[in-house]
Structure formats: structure tokens, C-alpha cells
Amino acid sequence: MFKMNGLGIDIVDLSRHEFDDRQFAKRYMTKLEYENFLCCESKQAQRNYMGCIWSLKEAIIKAVNHEYLFSEIEIILTKEAPMCQLKNHTLFLSVSFEKTIVVAIAIGFKSSNGNEL
Numbered sequence: 001m002f003k004m005n006g007l008g009i010d011i012v013d014l015s016r017h018e019f020d021d022r023q024f025a026k027r028y029m030t031k032l033e034y035e036n037f038l039c040c041e042s043k044q045a046q047r048n049y050m051g052c053i054w055s056l057k058e059a060i061i062k063a064v065n066h067e068y069l070f071s072e073i074e075i076i077l078t079k080e081a082p083m084c085q086l087k088n089h090t091l092f093l094s095v096s097f098e099k100t101i102v103v104a105i106a107i108g109f110k111s112s113n114g115n116e117l
Contacts, residue, residue, distance in 0.1 A: 006106075008063035010058035010104050012101070012102045036077075062106070088110065089108050091108050092109075093105070093106050
């Protein structure tokens with residue numbers, strides 16, 4: 001039997017100056033995320049990518065009761081939905097943009113016997 005064990009929501013304003021700082025991005029992103037960040041075609045695309053990753057990680061941290069650090073969480077953006085694999089947690093993620101605002105939600109599930117969904 002599976003039960004929801006956490007819900008995280010985060011809202012980010014893309015105008016935050018940190019999202020233009022490559023050192024800031026490198027500090028909070030995994031190697032793969034940072035490589036994807038550097039491949040963005042424009043500063044605005046980098047800002048959008050960083051805001052998306054930041055907001056999703058904040059939502060995940062809230063959903064799993066602060067069990068992980070930013071650097072331990074890797075987000076993979078797909079056409080269908082963002083994905084993240086964490087030990088002992090199954091997560092459902094969603095992210096949405098509206099002009100300069102990003103909203104992310106993470107719902108975490110655990111089974112009563114410790115298995116993932």
C-alpha cells in the first residue's frame with residue numbers, strides 16, 4: 001500500500017539576480033544540470049532553466065521533509081514532465097511558467113513496506 005508522505009510547492013520570480021550568476025548555478029546544480037544550463041542558447045533561456053531547476057528542487061526538499069541537499073537532487077526535464085529519482089521516494093513533479101514566475105509542485109509517496117511505486 002502506498003501513501004502520500006509529502007507535498008512541496010515553490011514559487012520563483014525569474015528576475016532574481018542569482019539566476020544570472022554561473023557560480024550560483026554551478027553550486028546548486030548537479031554536473032548534468034549545469035552542462036544543460038551552459039547549453040542554453042540565451043541568457044533568458046539560462047535564467048528560465050535555472051528558475052525551473054531551483055523551484056523544482058525547493059518543492060522536492062519540502063515534499064521529502066528536508067532529507068536531501070540541492071546537490072543530491074538531479075532534475076531531468078522531459079517533454080512529458082520533469083523527473084527526479086531519489087532513494088526511498090517516488091515523486092510526481094509538475095512545473096509551470098507565467099511570464100517571470102515559475103511554480104513547481106512535488107508530491108512524494110512511500111509504500112508501507114518501503115518499496116517504490
